[in-house]
Amino acid sequence: MAECYTWTVTIASLQHQLRDFAAQRDWEQFHTPKNLVMALAGEVGELTEIFQWLDPDESASVMTDPARAVQVREEVADVCAYLLRLADVLDIDLETALIEKMIKNALKYPVETARSTATKYTKLPPRGAAGG
Amino acid sequence: MAECYTWTVTIASLQHQLRDFAAQRDWEQFHTPKNLVMALAGEVGELTEIFQWLDPDESASVMTDPARAVQVREEVADVCAYLLRLADVLDIDLETALIEKMIKNALKYPVETARSTATKYTKLPPRGAAGG
Amino acid sequence: MAECYTWTVTIASLQHQLRDFAAQRDWEQFHTPKNLVMALAGEVGELTEIFQWLDPDESASVMTDPARAVQVREEVADVCAYLLRLADVLDIDLETALIEKMIKNALKYPVETARSTATKYTKLPPRGAAGG
Amino acid sequence: MAECYTWTVTIASLQHQLRDFAAQRDWEQFHTPKNLVMALAGEVGELTEIFQWLDPDESASVMTDPARAVQVREEVADVCAYLLRLADVLDIDLETALIEKMIKNALKYPVETARSTATKYTKLPPRGAAGG
Numbered sequence: 465m466a467e468c469y470t471w472t473v474t475i476a477s478l479q480h481q482l483r484d485f486a487a488q489r490d491w492e493q494f495h496t497p498k499n500l501v502m503a504l505a506g507e508v509g510e511l512t513e514i515f516q517w518l519d520p521d522e523s524a525s526v527m528t529d530p531a532r533a534v535q536v537r538e539e540v541a542d543v544c545a546y547l548l549r550l551a552d553v554l555d556i557d558l559e560t561a562l563i564e565k566m567i568k569n570a571l572k573y574p575v576e577t578a579r580s581t582a583t584k585y586t587k588l589p590p591r592g593a594a595g596g
Numbered sequence: 597m598a599e600c601y602t603w604t605v606t607i608a609s610l611q612h613q614l615r616d617f618a619a620q621r622d623w624e625q626f627h628t629p630k631n632l633v634m635a636l637a638g639e640v641g642e643l644t645e646i647f648q649w650l651d652p653d654e655s656a657s658v659m660t661d662p663a664r665a666v667q668v669r670e671e672v673a674d675v676c677a678y679l680l681r682l683a684d685v686l687d688i689d690l691e692t693a694l695i696e697k698m699i700k701n702a703l704k705y706p707v708e709t710a711r712s713t714a715t716k717y718t719k720l721p722p723r724g725a726a727g728g
Numbered sequence: 729m730a731e732c733y734t735w736t737v738t739i740a741s742l743q744h745q746l747r748d749f750a751a752q753r754d755w756e757q758f759h760t761p762k763n764l765v766m767a768l769a770g771e772v773g774e775l776t777e778i779f780q781w782l783d784p785d786e787s788a789s790v791m792t793d794p795a796r797a798v799q800v801r802e803e804v805a806d807v808c809a810y811l812l813r814l815a816d817v818l819d820i821d822l823e824t825a826l827i828e829k830m831i832k833n834a835l836k837y838p839v840e841t842a843r844s845t846a847t848k849y850t851k852l853p854p855r856g857a858a859g860g
Numbered sequence: 861m862a863e864c865y866t867w868t869v870t871i872a873s874l875q876h877q878l879r880d881f882a883a884q885r886d887w888e889q890f891h892t893p894k895n896l897v898m899a900l901a902g903e904v905g906e907l908t909e910i911f912q913w914l915d916p917d918e919s920a921s922v923m924t925d926p927a928r929a930v931q932v933r934e935e936v937a938d939v940c941a942y943l944l945r946l947a948d949v950l951d952i953d954l955e956t957a958l959i960e961k962m963i964k965n966a967l968k969y970p971v972e973t974a975r976s977t978a979t980k981y982t983k984l985p986p987r988g989a990a991g992g
Contacts, residue, residue, distance in 0.1 A: 475607065478694055485698060489705060490712040494781045498647045498655035498898075501640075502780035504675070505901050508633075508640045509773010515630045516766035517758045517978035520915060523630035527686055537688050541697035543636070543679055544690055547672070554659055556669050558676055562610055565673035566617060573621060580622040582913035626913045630766075634912035637769050641905010648898035649846035649890045651784060714781035739871065742958055749962060753969060754976040761932075762911045762919035765904075768939070772897075772904045779894045787894035791950055800893075801952050804943070805961035807900070808954055811939055818923055820933055822940055826874055829937035830881060837885060844886040 475559060479552040482545060497554055504546040511539040607691060611684040614677060629686055636678040643671040739823060743816040746809060761818055768810040775803040871955060875948040878941060893950055900942040907935040 486492055514536055515523050527533040551558045572585040581588075618624055646668055647655050659665040683690045704717040713720075750756055778800055779787050791797040815822045836849040845852075882888055910932055911919050923929040947954045968981040977984075 478691065481695075481698060485702070488707050489710045491710075491714075493712075494714050496652045496655050497658055498650055498652055499780055501643055501647045501655075502776050502894075502898060502901075505640050505644055505898075506773050506777035506780055508637050509770050509776060511633055512637055512766050512773060513770035515633045516763055516770055518630055520628045520630055523628050523633075524685075526629055527688075536686060537693050538697055538700075540679070540683055540686070540688055540690070541693040544683075544694050545697065547675055547679060548694075551672055551676075553656075554668060554672070556659075556672055558672070559610065561669050561673040562676050562680075563613075565670055565677065566613060568670075570617070575620050578621045578623075580625075582623075582626050631912055634762075634766060634769075634908050637766075638905050638909035638912055641902050641908060644898050644905060645902035648895055648902055742955065745959075745962060749966070752971050753974045755974075755978075757976075758978050760916045760919050761922055762914055762916055765907055765911045765919075769904050769908055772901050775897055776901055779897045782894055784892045784894055787892050787897075788949075790893055791952075800950060801957050802961055802964075804947055804950070804952055804954070805957040807943055808947075808958050809961065811936070811943060812958075815936055815940075817920075818932060818936070820923075820936055822936070823874065825933050825937040826940050826944075827877075829934055829941065830877060832934075834881070839884050842885045842887075844889075846887070846890050 475548060479548045482549050483552060486549070495549060495553055497550060500546055500550040500553060504543065504550060507539060507542040507546055511536070511543060514539065607680060611680045614681050615684060618681070627681060627685055629682060632678055632682040632685060636675065636682060639671060639674040639678055643668070643675060646671065739812060743812045746813050747816060750813070759813060759817055761814060764810055764814040764817060768807065768814060771803060771806040771810055775800070775807060778803065871944060875944045878945050879948060882945070891945060891949055893946060896942055896946040896949060900939065900946060903935060903938040903942055907932070907939060910935065 486495055514532065515526070518526065526536055548558070551561075573588070577588045578585070618627055646664065647658070650658065658668055680690070683693075705720070709720045710717070750759055778796065779790070782790065790800055812822070815825075837852070841852045842849070882891055910928065911922070914922065922932055944954070947957075969984070973984045974981070
């Protein structure tokens with residue numbers, strides 16, 4: 465008989481747990497999209513504060529400091545929690561939305577013109593211009 | 597013969613695609629944690645602008661306006677992309693970090709005291725105080 | 729003999745004090761525009777957290793709670809400090825830049841078309857369309 | 861007869877102009893503290909996007925690129941506009957709040973211990989410890 469074990473933690477299952485967490489505390493009343501966007505912005509602000517005075521190299525090795533690593537990890541988790549919660553109340557399928565955006569970005573940033581530059585797509589040379 | 601098809605899109609697979617997208621464009625040089633945190637903050641800022649003048653009810657029905665729905669969906673995807681990319685370069689397992697944070701929050705916000713209030717845990721009555 | 733007392737606290741004098749404060753602590757090395765923008769974003773994030781769960785009416789009366797009023801006042805001051813510091817290191821004259829932006833906005837948002845609506849100028853009817 | 865001409869543009873006069881600008885367009889209804897905090901966060905997000913991929917040196921010379929200088933100047937003006945508007949609706953005297961915060965910070969970051977370090981005050985050595 466065919467058996468199948470998948471241990472994958474899906475985004476949907478995490479959203480389900482976050483939804484239950486809020487419901488058990490009667491917090492849905494606070495979780496309007498507007499408020500969740502602010503909560504998301506607040507957590508990103510805390511993450512920003514950790515990195516604000518670090519130079520690029522220090523930021524790259526931030527996880528080597530155990531105390532800071534815990535702090536970064538928790539802020540990243542908070543940002544993730546509010547993003548998943550927001551997508552849930554807006555009924556946005558995160559995976560599909562992300563994949564669609566990546567396809568769109570692949571057209572906006574063709575490899576041959578976007579290579580090695582942080583220039584915004586609106587200022588990139590026309591497709592092919594940089595190619596052979 | 598046991599066959600098993602799982603179509604789950606995992607966070608890891610999305611991160612893998614984002615990593616390839618950056619590598620193909622030689623963008624890893626720009627993707628320091630510090631820069632990615634700023635990019636994440638920038639996208640959250642764009643999401644905030646969509647909701648800034650909406651009242652709670654308008655924000656709850658924001659997806660009923662097709663044009664706005666596309667815009668919200670794309671900004672949410674951008675935020676998600678930079679969060680996954682940041683977690684990837686920091687080597688943070690998002691699912692585990694999120695689950696650990698939820699366990700921690702469950703202790704900070706016990707159902708009986710946190711019910712129906714947005715009060716920060718530091719100002720909640722001691723555990724049980726609000727219970728029967 | 730003509731005497732003249734002006735007690736006006738100018739933006740320039742506040743910037744001078746902030747510059748001295750940083751110099752006395754040898755902090756100019758941390759005050760790159762990039763870092764100051766992050767510090768500004770971090771403080772705005774803290775301000776956002778105070779308002780995230782409040783409905784519009786609660787936010788309008790936030791200063792009636794003495795404890796919260798102190799907190800709001802301090803976060804607003806922190807945002808102001810980093811904005812003045814940023815303008816200083818970028819050598820931007822804040823008053824002139826603000827007045828110029830207001831003139832530009834007056835053209836983008838003519839009274840007759842922008843009245844009572846939060847619609848972005850790019851989506852406003854052509855000038856005069858809403859007028860008599 | 862004593863005559864006195866002062867051309868100082870005060871923060872109060874700028875706030876007065878911003879208040880009139882909003883009133884003429886019947887925008888006070890949108891300018892709740894909560895909404896203004898979001899608008900402030902949105903503008904800081906746009907400022908962040910300009911700096912996100914720049915390294916510290918590039919960010920220090922950002923104003924040497926005329927096109928970018930105009931962009932930075934306008935975003936800084938937008939942030940300033942919403943900060944002044946927010947302080948106005950909250951009835952916070954920005955100069956006094958800022959000066960009080962600087963006095964508080966001077967105690968939190970004594971010169972002898974805070975010198976040349978970006979360490980948060982909560983982690984600084986006790987006052988005098990680093991002094992002679």
